[in-house]
Amino acid sequence: MQVVEESAAKASGAGLTERQSAVLESALNLLVDGGEKAVTTAGVARAANCSKESLYKWFGDRDGLLSAMIGYQAGKVRTVEVRAESLTVEGLRRHLSAFALDLLDVLSGDVSLALNRLAIGQTVRGERRGGAASGGATLGRLLEERGRRQIGRRATTLLEAGRKAGLLAFDDADEAYGTLYGLIVTDAHLRMLLGEDPRAMKKEFAGRAERAVTSFLTLYGVGAMADA
Amino acid sequence: MQVVEESAAKASGAGLTERQSAVLESALNLLVDGGEKAVTTAGVARAANCSKESLYKWFGDRDGLLSAMIGYQAGKVRTVEVRAESLTVEGLRRHLSAFALDLLDVLSGDVSLALNRLAIGQTVRGERRGGAASGGATLGRLLEERGRRQIGRRATTLLEAGRKAGLLAFDDADEAYGTLYGLIVTDAHLRMLLGEDPRAMKKEFAGRAERAVTSFLTLYGVGAMADA
């Protein structure tokens, strides 16, 4: 039994045909420059040259579509695993700076901002609205799991490597990561979510990243690390 | 010419009668436990026992109503000016801790979270949607001006006082404040915006504030400040 559907299809996300991925891509574009209200079922269908009926067949629901959009986008972000061996002072600093820049780049991305706005807009009082199609995971949680946690893992492994190499000192890796995150991002993310122009902020990213890393090393670096 | 309207009316906000303030209060309650979609003109009218016609007469528009809600709530937050004279080492630390706790309390408040979600939900790609009634200020900008900046001023004056007393060392007060903000808040605000239960996080606020202040003093404190 030769299953064509499996050989030809299956893009990045979990069990999505190419067609469906293309549709989600269109939907994301729509979301990016129109906000949530621009993502109407008719609008997506028109933009993607597909029928509403297919949308409902594939995603079940408008909420299902939104969830799929988040899942799809999150699936595209692959965090580069850092090879932590042979970590030198300068190497750690470089890796931290690279991480800081990557983090700022991700957070300031058009799609990321749009999806965060979407998820936040759906959120109500600690509970989330709208039942997602695939198993009850909600948009906010989804975004947190697939985005934040994912990128956090990369950072914590880096920090652990630094500690193991005797370059960093901390008790709780998550706490240290929290500090690093705060130093890097401060309120930039929220300001962008509220509408501040990301392009204007991107110019400051390099300096911001450097300062954050320097401060972080001052706080958690061992010995002469801070001066590196 | 004895103007009754002025003697009897005018609550906290700019030119709002008591009745209107009461209506806005109802609307805020509605927003807090229903999200933006719960704030319908009919719903607000019903909750506040007023007519839709009055709503439109007073606020002109649904967007005007939303703007008024933000302005009203922002008007209620009065930041306590710190008397910066006679600043001691311990005093500075206490003030910083108090600020940190206040900040976390404000950001985790139900109304604050709801309004931030509202403003973020209205935001699209650097521009803001929906023309506010009063002069074109938009929701995101409004929230930023009246909330963030306001509370930021309190912090920067405190930091300036610390520097003048020779307890802190920094070049740019805003930059130092940014660092302080990041250390205190990290990603807690965003997590709450995405639906994390604020009550669960509030338990960690005290410890979080202390750690943040200690770190901040390590970075910017002069001499033995950090050990205070």
Next chain:
DNA sequence: AAGCTTGCGTACCGTACGGTACGGTTCGGC
């Protein structure tokens, strides 16, 4: 007491959107 303003309650209209149904078309399999 008459008149006017204010504002409540309700009914109403237009529109936009989520969701469904149906006819027509393309494409792979027999």
Next chain:
DNA sequence: GCCGAACCGTACCGTACGGTACGCAAGCTT
């Protein structure tokens, strides 16, 4: 060459909401 599945395009339905209009009661001003 025929069949069925998938899918497009569109038309359709119900509902919900923003915004407006009208009728009517309460509280002033004169």
